[in-house]
Amino acid sequence: MPELSELAFDFGALIPALVFAALAAVLPELYKFLARKFLGRIKKHIASWLHILLESYIVPIAMILRVLLACFAVTLLPFSFVHGEVFSRLLGTASGLLVTFFIALGSWQAAPVTRLLLHSAENHLDMTTNQTMGRFFENIFHALVVLFTGIAMLDQLGVPVSGLLTGAGVAGLAVSLAAQSTLSNLIAGVTLVLEHPFGIGDYVVLGSYEGTVEDISFRSTRIRTADNVAITIENSKICSEYIQNCDRRTSRLWAFTIGLTYDTPRGKIETLCRKLAALLQAHPDVLPDGVSVTLDKFNDSSIDLLCRVYVSRVSLREFLKVKNCLNLQILDLVRAEGCSFAFPTVTVDMSENA
Secondary structure, rough: OOHHHHHHHHHHHHHHHHHHHHHHHHHHHHHHHHHOOOOOOOOHHOOOHHHHHHOOOOHHHHHHHHHHHHHHHOOOOHHHHHHOHHHHHHHHHHHHHHHHHHHHHHHHHHHHHHHHHHHHHHOOOOHHHHHHHHHHHHHHHHHHHHHHHHHHHHHHHHOHHHHHHHHHHHHHHHHHHHHHHHHHHHHHHHOOOOOOOOOOOOOOEOOEEEEEEEEEEEOOEEEOOOOOOOEEEEEHHHOOOOOEEHHOOOOOOEEEEEOOOOOOOHHHHHHHHHHHHHHHHOOOOHHHHHOOEEEEOOOOOOEEEEEEEEEOOOOOOHHHHHHHHHHHHHHHHHHOOOOOOOOOOOOOOOOOOO
């Protein structure tokens, strides 16, 4: 039986380890409380990205502190195996892996910093596109965190990382060659969202297609044509075309021709041109300075008046309403002025001997 003095001595040797174990339980919680309180006070005085980083690392730093204190407490235990070489290596490796993991956890939680790229680029993105790009950047950031964390942990475990990276590079090259089309569409999709030549709801002309944009993904863009057909176009093809965003213009040009018969007197033509210009300028959706009515040319069957009008309604539906209203007024004006619309005619002279 061991004597009482020996038991007291053994218990006294445990006291330093118990103290550090208690610190490992208390200090991280105290740090989290103080750090959050301090961060809440300085939030208005620091940049958004710095606030996100500091907040993301509060819990990981507390856990790293706990791991270090716990490991130090273990080393203070009065047991012979604790001071052995094998146990020391295992403890060092385990603590290193845990520290690396918690650093990676902080980086993972700091992924919202990538969303600040959208604001710094000053792209006027609609909410759907903004959320899509935000998720895309965060997924890339998460993938990089996992990749570098895995490399760091394998290196700590003594795995030859250089050989793995070489093999991964060869495999990545083979995959990239097999998926050139997909990667091309992905890069083109990122370009479209960053440059933002059009957004969801815009009426666009993409090569031989035109319609309203319904969806923008990283592989393709879907538009709905005027006759209600949904067309999906690969982003790589869109980037190779001239993109016309009809909704970005401030007005629409409406150019049309009125053909009058050749028996129309010059005076009536001049009066009609003057009144036609006044009629177009009086419409509330027409830019007065953008109206012109001129005698354009003498066609085979008509005297052509060229009318150019800039309509402030850029939406196709609203633009067509304006055209309909003005066409009816033009029809009434031409008839009220005693003029006739020309149409192709053929005159046949019949010989009396025929």
